[in-house]
Amino acid sequence: MLASMKLVMAICRRVLLSIGGLACLLTLAACTSTPPPPALDLSLTRASPNNHFRITLIPPQGTTPIQQIHSWTVKVATPTGEPATKALVYMNGGMPEHGHGMPTRPAVTREIAPGTYLVEGVKFNMSGWWELLVAVQLGPASDVTTFNYIVPLPAHAK
Amino acid sequence: MRSLSKHLPGCLRTFCFALIAFPAVANAEVRWSDTELAILSSLRLSQLPPMPVDPSNTQENNPHAIALGKRLFFDPRLSRNGQVACATCHDPAKQFQDGRPRAVALGMTERRTMPLAGAGYSPWLFWDGRKDSLWSHALAPLEDALEHGGNRTRYAHLLKANYAEEYRAVFGALPDLAGMPQDAGPLGSELEKKAWDAMPAPAKQSVSRVFANLGKAIAAYVKTLRHSESRLDRFVDALLRRDRKAGEHLNDSEQAGLQIFIGKGQCVSCHNGPLFTDHFFHGTRVPPRDAASPDPGRSEGALMVQQDEFNCLGPFSDAKSAQCLELRHMSIYEPALRRAFKTPSLRGVAERAPYMHAGQFASLREVVRHYIAAPESVPVTTLRGHGHGSGSALLPVALSEAETNQLIDFLGTLSAPVVEVVPAQNPRR
Ligand SMILES: [Cu+2]
Numbered sequence: 001m002l003a004s005m006k007l008v009m010a011i012c013r014r015v016l017l018s019i020g021g022l023a024c025l026l027t028l029a030a031c032t033s034t035p036p037p038p039a040l041d042l043s044l045t046r047a048s049p050n051n052h053f054r055i056t057l058i059p060p061q062g063t064t065p066i067q068q069i070h071s072w073t074v075k076v077a078t079p080t081g082e083p084a085t086k087a088l089v090y091m092n093g094g095m096p097e098h099g100h101g102m103p104t105r106p107a108v109t110r111e112i113a114p115g116t117y118l119v120e121g122v123k124f125n126m127s128g129w130w131e132l133l134v135a136v137q138l139g140p141a142s143d144v145t146t147f148n149y150i151v152p153l154p155a156h157a158k
Numbered sequence: 159m160r161s162l163s164k165h166l167p168g169c170l171r172t173f174c175f176a177l178i179a180f181p182a183v184a185n186a187e188v189r190w191s192d193t194e195l196a197i198l199s200s201l202r203l204s205q206l207p208p209m210p211v212d213p214s215n216t217q218e219n220n221p222h223a224i225a226l227g228k229r230l231f232f233d234p235r236l237s238r239n240g241q242v243a244c245a246t247c248h249d250p251a252k253q254f255q256d257g258r259p260r261a262v263a264l265g266m267t268e269r270r271t272m273p274l275a276g277a278g279y280s281p282w283l284f285w286d287g288r289k290d291s292l293w294s295h296a297l298a299p300l301e302d303a304l305e306h307g308g309n310r311t312r313y314a315h316l317l318k319a320n321y322a323e324e325y326r327a328v329f330g331a332l333p334d335l336a337g338m339p340q341d342a343g344p345l346g347s348e349l350e351k352k353a354w355d356a357m358p359a360p361a362k363q364s365v366s367r368v369f370a371n372l373g374k375a376i377a378a379y380v381k382t383l384r385h386s387e388s389r390l391d392r393f394v395d396a397l398l399r400r401d402r403k404a405g406e407h408l409n410d411s412e413q414a415g416l417q418i419f420i421g422k423g424q425c426v427s428c429h430n431g432p433l434f435t436d437h438f439f440h441g442t443r444v445p446p447r448d449a450a451s452p453d454p455g456r457s458e459g460a461l462m463v464q465q466d467e468f469n470c471l472g473p474f475s476d477a478k479s480a481q482c483l484e485l486r487h488m489s490i491y492e493p494a495l496r497r498a499f500k501t502p503s504l505r506g507v508a509e510r511a512p513y514m515h516a517g518q519f520a521s522l523r524e525v526v527r528h529y530i531a532a533p534e535s536v537p538v539t540t541l542r543g544h545g546h547g548s549g550s551a552l553l554p555v556a557l558s559e560a561e562t563n564q565l566i567d568f569l570g571t572l573s574a575p576v577v578e579v580v581p582a583q584n585p586r587r
Contacts, residue, residue, distance in 0.1 A: 066430075067437055068207075069483045098427060100494045103438040104487040121487030125436035126427050153196050154205065154431075 040129065040148045048143035051079055053087075053136050055145050064151050066127060069104060072119045073112070076136055083115025087138040091119045093130050093149075124151045188413040190397065197420045198394045203387050203505075206432040209278050209581065213477035214470045215293045217328055217371075218378045219581045226324045227379030230372065235316060236300060238264060238307035244299070244376065247271045253506050253576050254383060259517020260447075265304035268453065270517045273510060275576040276433050276503055278381040281484040285499045285515040286459025287439060290485050291475075292377035294468035297369060301345045309343030309350045311335070314368045329371045333364040366467075370474035382581070385433070385505045388574035390416070408571055414561070415568025423529070423555050423565060428501045434572070439498035444528065446497070447516035455515075456495040460488055508570040522566045529555050530562070 045056040058073040074091060076084040089108045094101040104123040112118050124130060132147045190198070199205065217223040230236060234243040242263045248254040254274035261267040269285050277283065282290060289295040299305035300313065317325050318332050325332055338361060342353035354362065393407035408416065420426040430436050439456035446452035463485070468474055470482035479486070489495070499515045513519040519528065532554045557565065 069487065100438075100440065101489060101492045103436075103489060104484070105489045106487060121483060123487070125438045126430055128427070153200050 040150070042148050042150065044147060044149070046145050046147060047079065048136065048145045050141075050143050052141040052143045053077065053084060053138070053145070054079055054081065055134055055136065057132060057134065057147055057149075059149070063155055064124065064149075066124050066151060066154060069121055069123045072106075072122050074108070074117045074119055074134055076115050076117065076138075083113075084136070084138050085111065085114045087115075087117075087136050089117045089119075090135040091122070091132060093122075093132040095126060095128060096131050097129060098126070127151045127153045188410065188417055190417075194417070194420060195398065197426060198416075199398060200430070201390070201420075201426075201432060201434070202394050203385060203391045203432050204395075206279070209381065212278075212291050212293075212377070212381075213481035214291050214475035215374045215377055216476040217374050218293075218381055220328055220378065221580065222324065223328045223375045223378040224382060224580060225379075226321065226328060227375040227377065229321070229324075230376050231379050235320070236306055236308060236313065242306050244296070247299075247305070248274055250576070253510050255510055257510060257512075259512050261305070263305045264307045267302075267304055268447070269515050270512070272502070273506065273576075274380055275383045275385045275505065277383070279433060280435075280437050280500070282437070282439075282459070282463070282500065284459065286453075286455050286462075287500055288459035288462040289466065290463050290469050290482075292380050293370065293373035294466060296373040296376040296380070297468055300369075300372070301343060303346075309341050309346040310354070310365050310369045311338050311342040312340060313372055314338070314365050315340060317368065317372065325371070325375075328375060332368060335365075338365065363473075367474060370468060373468070382578045384577055384579045385503075386574045386577045388505065388572050390571045393571070409567075411564050411567045412571050413568075415564035415566065416571070418557065418561055418565050419568055423557065425529075425565075429504050434504035435501040437501070439495055439500055441494060441496065441498040442528075443532065444499075444514045444518050447518065452497060453515065454497060456498040456500075460490045460495060464488065464490070504569060505572045506574065506576070507572060509573050522569055523562070526557070526562050526565055530557050 044058070045054070047054055054077045056075040056077075058075065060070050060072065064070075072091065074089055076087050076089060078084055091106050091108070092102055093106075102123060103125045104121045106119050106121040108117045109120045110118045128151060130149045130151055132149050133144055134147070135144045136142065212218055231244045231248075234241050234246070236243060245254075246263055247256045247261045248271065249256055255271045256262075259270060261269075261271040272285065278292060282288075283292065283295040284298075289298060300308055301310070314332070314335055315338075318335055322332055338357070339353040341350050342357060342365075343350050344354050345351075346354070357365075389407050393404055393413075396404035396407060405413070418425075419429075428436050428438075428440055439459075441455070463469055466472065470477050470485045471479055475482075507513075508522060511521055513522070513525050519525050
């Protein structure tokens with residue numbers, strides 16, 4: 001039983017020194033039950049915590065789907081606004097109020113334009129407050145940036 | 159006016175702004191806010207998206223496959239003793255389940271039989287999601303010694319003797335089985351395994367293909383099993399039309415229970431959408447059936463589906479690898495998946511006690527009491543330290559005895575017959 005947990009830890013440890021370690025941490029970070037901050041900052045463009053990057057999240061067009069796999073786009077730039085090309089980018093998420101992560105494991109599959117990365121395999125299983133974590137590594141610089149996103153209820157259809 | 163927004167979890171409150179404004183609708187006792195109406199709207203069966211296409215089974219909409227699958231589903235010859243069919247445990251008179259805490263056929267299974275309506279919407283099958291399609295799912299009980307207890311060559315011979323023409327119409331002619339052992343399969347008895355190992359690789363391959371196709375036909379039938387509209391659907395439709403007679407569909411107690419369900423009970427976070435499930439896995443701290451060796455649930459199920467030769471990426475799947483999105487993006491090593499089980503649909507729930515993955519609770523009252531207590535269990539160690547992270551996904555719910563009764567009353571409004579919906583005949587690709 002505990003074996004599978006140990007496996008998780010082992011895998012996380014093994015990759016901890018690489019960027020994959022960040023992806024592991026992203027998963028775990030989404031697991032702590034936290035009440036929502038009084039006013040959520042919903043900005044989808046943020047400077048990374050150590051100011052290495054400027055990151056913009058682009059949700060899918062139209063209503064963000066629930067219970068359906070879809071793609072997002074992440075734009076990564078340097079603080080001066082140059083596109084950060086050939087960076088390693090990971091995205092994951094979870095619902096802080098519920099203590100669970102995303103039901104899928106998203107992956108960056110392509111850099112579709114300089115500094116613009118396609119994230120496939122995103123899925124939300126509930127509406128409400130999600131934290132989306134984006135880890136970026138470029139050369140010696142790496143940072144994990146947290147975004148807030150509200151997945152709305154499906155639009156009314158009568 | 160009683161403001162419920164206070165009781166709503168923050169996540170529900172924060173996106174009020176995103177909703178279309180709706181004048182609040184009043185009736186005798188219960189008042190509904192705009193946010194509540196938006197949630198109610200999303201629960202209606204009419205809001206279900208079209209049945210998702212399974213790219214790994216190109217025959218699923220073929221009417222001949224559905225007809226063949228239906229006969230196979232009810233055929234007890236598909237078993238070691240000639241007495242066990244899918245329908246033995248999945249009884250159409252009981253929402254395609256059996257009303258037992260654990261299923262009984264050749265032996266007793268570890269878990270409870272799941273109802274089948276709407277299963278085609280689920281990306282993961284079984285309580286632990288160890289299968290990623292209905293067809294690969296059907297193969298598991300057929301080879302399980304506790305269930306049908308058959309084996310691959312036996313099923314191939316059986317198809318040849320009884321369904322050769324029906325099979326040919328869907329999948330093409332059956333291979334030549336002359337000289338193949340009567341009983342052989344990789345999961346059977348020692349003798350059957352030996353016989354299987356002795357078969358040449360191409361013979362194994364062609365028999366496994368027949369076996370996969372058997373699953374694909376049964377899956378085509380299972381996919382037609384759907385829910386029909388219940389009193390709740392009619393109530394919400396009437397409420398959204400601002401029909402003054404909405405209250406004729408749900409009495410005051412049921413309405414109050416519904417308000418708890420989508421409000422302070424927090425039930426709707428996991429039991430969401432028209433099927434009342436998020437199709438994912440949660441640790442809700444239901445006491446394990448066997449405390450000495452608790453069921454690992456999804457944490458093991460994810461590893462099993464990844465290794466399954468009949469998964470979406472495997473040689474018997476009709477899908478291109480790019481179409482296997484769920485499997486390719488499966489979340490595996492998340493601590494919260496430990497002892498997590500699939501959120502069951504709540505449609506029809508009042509008519510099919512007992513509850514939970516091993517029938518741990520005999521009544522809905524026991525279920526609601528469990529949610530009120532939301533017991534914490536063994537803390538899990540995470541990289542962040544001890545205990546915190548992946549404990550129960552449930553926040554305690556404070557409900558009075560009266561509210562408990564209302565919630566139970568509400569669950570009774572979800573009952574409605576299971577129906578067969580045959581897909582529109584559009585031959586694919
Ligand atoms: Cu959640």
